[in-house]
Amino acid sequence: MAGFFSVRIAPGLRVSASSRGLRSHIGPRGARLHVGGGGTGVSTGTGPFTYYHPLSGGRRQGSSRSPSAAAGRRRASKAERAAELAAAILRIDGLHRQQFPPARAPVAPVPDTPSRDEVLAELQRQHRGAARWWQWSRRRDASRRARAELPQRWAKIEAATRHTHQLLQGDPDTVLAALAESFEDNDAPVAPVGVEGDEAHLVVLVPGLDAVPSHHPTTTQAGNLSIRRMSKTDRWALYRQLVAGHALVSAREAFAVAPSLEHVSLVVLRDEEDDVYGEPRAAPVLATRLTRATLHGIRWPEVTAWDVIEQVSQDTLLNTWGRAREVRGLDLADEPDLVRLIDAVDLDALDHEIS
Structure with a gap:
């Protein structure tokens, strides 16, 4: 995902996007839950300093029976649901912001078309490959195959050039x-x-x-x-x-x-x-x-x-x-x-x- 942006969806809820994907940030800065790309965690603190603690990963044996662990799982489940909803809302809100290559006026120049001789020379280079200058039979065979392929390649170039002209002319x-x-x-x-x-x-x-x-x-x-x-x-x-x-x-x-x-x-x-x-x-x-x-x-x-x-x-x-x-x-x-x-x-x- 190119770039980075952050959008406030509701009071206490912000969704950000970065190279790690969509990520939801829920709650005030002093006790904030983070869900999405990069894992689930909480951050605490005020002023310029914050402390982040991941919630995902392993847990100590027997912790699954503790009330605090069960409550933590419920909070994580709700946070994941909140992140899904926030992401769906964000996708709808950002539909029109998709970027496309800049459109140009009809005066845009048509790409230069190579000459027939230039196309033949390029085909000969491709077919010769790593042939040495003294490998005359290999070079003659490459030239013969290039001349045989030239009409088909030239027809494709002419068709592409014609298509470009027609597209620019409407x-x-x-x-x-x-x-x-x-x-x-x-x-x-x-x-x-x-x-x-x-x-x-x-x-x-x-x-x-x-x-x-x-x-x-x-x-x-x-x-x-x-x-x-x-x-x-x-x-x-x-x-x-x-x-x-x-x-x-x-x-x-x-x-x-x-x-x-x-x-x-x-x-x-x-x-x-x-x-x-x-x-x-x-x-x-x-x-x-x-x-x-x-x-x-x-x-x-x-x-x-x-x-x-x-x-x-x-x-x-x-x-x-x-x-x-x-x-x-x-x-x-x-x-x-x-x-x-x-x-x-x-x-x-x-x-x-x-x-």
Whole structure:
């Protein structure tokens, strides 16, 4: 895991990430429990000095019968559960912060293409290997094999060069293919369904509310670790972060992959239970449009995904209900273009990816 960061999840609870992995720190500085990458332990102390004691590892014979050992195991179990919940919340909160290679404008230079003679010379060097200058028969055989391989190698170079030119110039088929390949390993399945000029149209399939934890770690007034049920309002707020996070990370990846794109329009579908015939169903819950220029300069580590959607996206559709702002399906009766966009998606294939 590159770099290091630390995020405050709740009063008395902080999650950090380093090369050792995710680690939760629970309680005040004078009596803090640490769980996750690097093992379980407690630290005590105030001011500039602290003392750390590991809890994991061996124990003395007979200690398993002592009340203090049993209580310690219960605390460790609760701490591990708290760490799991904190990590799940952190993953949702940080979806949109994933980094991609910086996108460049369409004026990016095309890599230099070697000449046919240069390719032949390189193939000859590869086939000759460690042949000495006086090993004439071996060198002649290497040259013969290099000339035989040249047409195939040259065809691949020409195809790659042609693909690069087409991608930079915004050829729709080339951009669609590049996006589809890039999205293959995304957490939420993404289907690129069209490219018009400098704009790509994407459909993203996200999980339902069950993907959001129902409980969260916190501490009591005395500083003890506690796991409590998340309020309905907080849980739906976190779900909106999940929806917005997947939308943003898909758009950012599209801009990084295709330099010709200046706009990305997205429809986010929520995966739902199959219908009575066993066919997959999905409800549209968010439609929005993002522009490359408006994403430049955003302080990604400091803002939430929903902040970005609310402040910089265009033509956003979201249907929330009640005090908790539950995310409900969109009514697209007056949006035939969005309906056609969704209909162009192989929902069965997307649903298979998310499951």
